[in-house]
Amino acid sequence: MTTDETPTALDCGTTIERLTEYLESGRTPVDRHIESCPECLNALEALERVGRLSRDLIADDAARLPATSDGWFERILTTIHSELRAGRSFPISHPDPRVHITVTEGAVKALLRTTGDSLDGVYISRTQIEGDAETPGAPVEINLTASVRFGIPLPELADELRALAHDTLLRHTELNVTAVNIAVEDLHGTPPG
Template sequence: MDADGMTLECGKTIDEISDYLDSGRSPYDPEIETCPDCLNALDALERAGRLSRELIAADAAEMPEPSENWFHGVMNAVRAELRAGRSIPLSHPDPRVSMTVTEGAVQALIRASGDAIDGVFIGHSRIIGDVEVPDAPIAVDITASVAWGESLPTAAGAVRRAVSDALAHHTELNVTAVDVTVEDLHRPFPPKDTA
């Protein structure tokens, strides 16, 4: 991603990805649909858009909507996660094969895992430690917004478990701590349609 945070390494811009998403991903763009950076950006923009719609539709007038600065902060975090970052090694039985996953992909996994918890929206995540050294101890620092009325310890614990499980399943990182800080409260999301 370039210095202004608007152009991905593949050359596509956040505006192009946003326009493509707004068009309903039509006509199909194979450059976007097959590019991992573009797919991460699409996923992040879809989640941010869903949160915006859910907050607008929420009917809890006693809580103010998150400030414009909060949304700006979340979008800055999403942009930061779209950077490839450090290369995290993965083991392979053939010593001639070298495999890695990018730090940005792991941060996208962290965001998706946390955002999947009802009433939670991830602000940003940071991977602390030397991820480029196999089995080095790693800590994950996460900030989140939780819906008004939810138990903060319960929500933070659910995020901690979901992220820990996802990292254990999809990476070989030696995660020694997942710290979750609730930085904000937001209006409760409307009930999901179970029909």
């Protein structure tokens, strides 16, 4: 890997190119490793999301996007790739002291992206978990960066996204979330008139 290129292999060794080919083939023939590897499944979901977003943006915004050497699509892929790494392990308590359960940072980020993307007109482009999430009970802040369809009232959307993300983390993790911060970095879609 050179310093100018984005890494193309996941920690399990599967390349993004292989996952793209697999997705384009309709996931046939079935690749047992990809279909059973959490990291590959997260990457497939991210690639599907990027595909949906890119089709929507191309159809709506292509004429207005500035030409750059580092295009918007490449930036999205770079961010998603960096977030697919397993990262830190966050503990989950269990009544049996012999049982050790954790959820990876990558899985929590995928959960946050999926939760945010469930809102109409919202695409979560970046997630960050700030704080010592590896220590049970330590306070953490969640930072979500989103692209929002033009015309959606941002204050109401931020409140809804914040509540949804907090509820999701409360149900699926034991993180002590003290804040969910929302940043809208982009508006997509065409303004009327």
